[in-house]
Amino acid sequence: MSRPATVPRELSFEPFSGSSAIAAGVITRRMLNGPSWRRILPDVYVHKSSYHPDDHRMWCRAAAARLPPGAAIHELSAAFLWGVDLLPRRGPGQVVVPVHVALPKTARRYSHPILKSAYRTFAPDDITSLSGLPLTTGVRTAFDLGRSLPRADALGALDAVLRRRVVTRRQLAAYIDTRRGVRGLRQVRGLLAIAEPLSESPMESRLRLLLHDAGLPKPTPQYRVKAPSAGKGRFVARVDLAYPQWRIAIEYEGDHHRERATFRKDVYRFNALREAGWLALRFTADDVLRRKEQVAQKVRHAIAERTT
Numbered sequence: 001m002s003r004p005a006t007v008p009r010e011l012s013f014e015p016f017s018g019s020s021a022i023a024a025g026v027i028t029r030r031m032l033n034g035p036s037w038r039r040i041l042p043d044v045y046v047h048k049s050s051y052h053p054d055d056h057r058m059w060c061r062a063a064a065a066r067l068p069p070g071a072a073i074h075e076l077s078a079a080f081l082w083g084v085d086l087l088p089r090r091g092p093g094q095v096v097v098p099v100h101v102a103l104p105k106t107a108r109r110y111s112h113p114i115l116k117s118a119y120r121t122f123a124p125d126d127i128t129s130l131s132g133l134p135l136t137t138g139v140r141t142a143f144d145l146g147r148s149l150p151r152a153d154a155l156g157a158l159d160a161v162l163r164r165r166v167v168t169r170r171q172l173a174a175y176i177d178t179r180r181g182v183r184g185l186r187q188v189r190g191l192l193a194i195a196e197p198l199s200e201s202p203m204e205s206r207l208r209l210l211l212h213d214a215g216l217p218k219p220t221p222q223y224r225v226k227a228p229s230a231g232k233g234r235f236v237a238r239v240d241l242a243y244p245q246w247r248i249a250i251e252y253e254g255d256h257h258r259e260r261a262t263f264r265k266d267v268y269r270f271n272a273l274r275e276a277g278w279l280a281l282r283f284t285a286d287d288v289l290r291r292k293e294q295v296a297q298k299v300r301h302a303i304a305e306r307t308t
Helices: 018-023 056-064 075-081 138-148 151-163 169-177 185-194 202-213 260-275 285-290 292-307
Strands: 037-041 044-047 089-091 099-103 115-119 127-130 133-136 220-227 234-243 248-252 279-283
Touching: 018 044, 037 056, 044 056, 056 075, 056 099, 056 133, 075 099, 075 133, 075 138, 075 151, 133 138, 138 151, 138 169, 138 185, 151 185, 151 202, 169 185, 185 202, 202 234, 202 248, 202 285, 202 292, 220 260, 234 260, 248 292, 260 279, 279 292, 285 292
Parallel strands: 099 115, 248 279
Antiparallel strands: 037 044, 127 133, 220 234, 234 248
């Protein structure tokens, strides 16, 4: 959509502080109150063509326009800006989580449905800038997610930040060692020990944690099953989790597996696994979330059968 010549180009695409723009002489109060602009936070405006209510990045920029010195975007919102989308959703593209912002203790907290603010104390090197937005560093973001989220969610977050290379395992371990007496330290340290960058979804992370907590052997993630043949072997399938020594595959089946094309591929895959001598165990979200003991028992029973 083309913008009228009266619209300052530097204000056309991103949220901005109205009072700052007026003080800088790039816009007038009369223009700001006209039909081209939408107020989305107190004193924060965006051009009507750039307003997308389900765009979390837009809301992060809007929040940044209101942040006092020393404040930063953190936790889930910082992870989003680092390329790790852990935001809960109601439907495709509909983000319901507010922007998470951390304020220095000297700042005044104000409430707004799209902002979730908390007082935090950061070291100077805990905060950086990304595309002009103040946010916690990758390692600090990973640390906060690993210690603050519920345990299963925290493991999924650590898996994701390692997979996206926001931080390395060594960097996070070194950072943890510098934090003494911080709430959640035991959780993040324990989860980092079992975090897996090859995990491809939060539910796979939950399934791995379930097996770990049940005292079962650590499975190999994203294992490529090959059937015996001449040379290196014929590729059969890549499975979520595997015990290669017992030829057991463990798969998480999300709702997309109900689609006709996916269902047909799954039938082919699991028949191919069986022909290759593999046992495939398939679990749904209800299994992982509500029938944990039964899942662990089925895996334990399968291992016992394969070792006798």
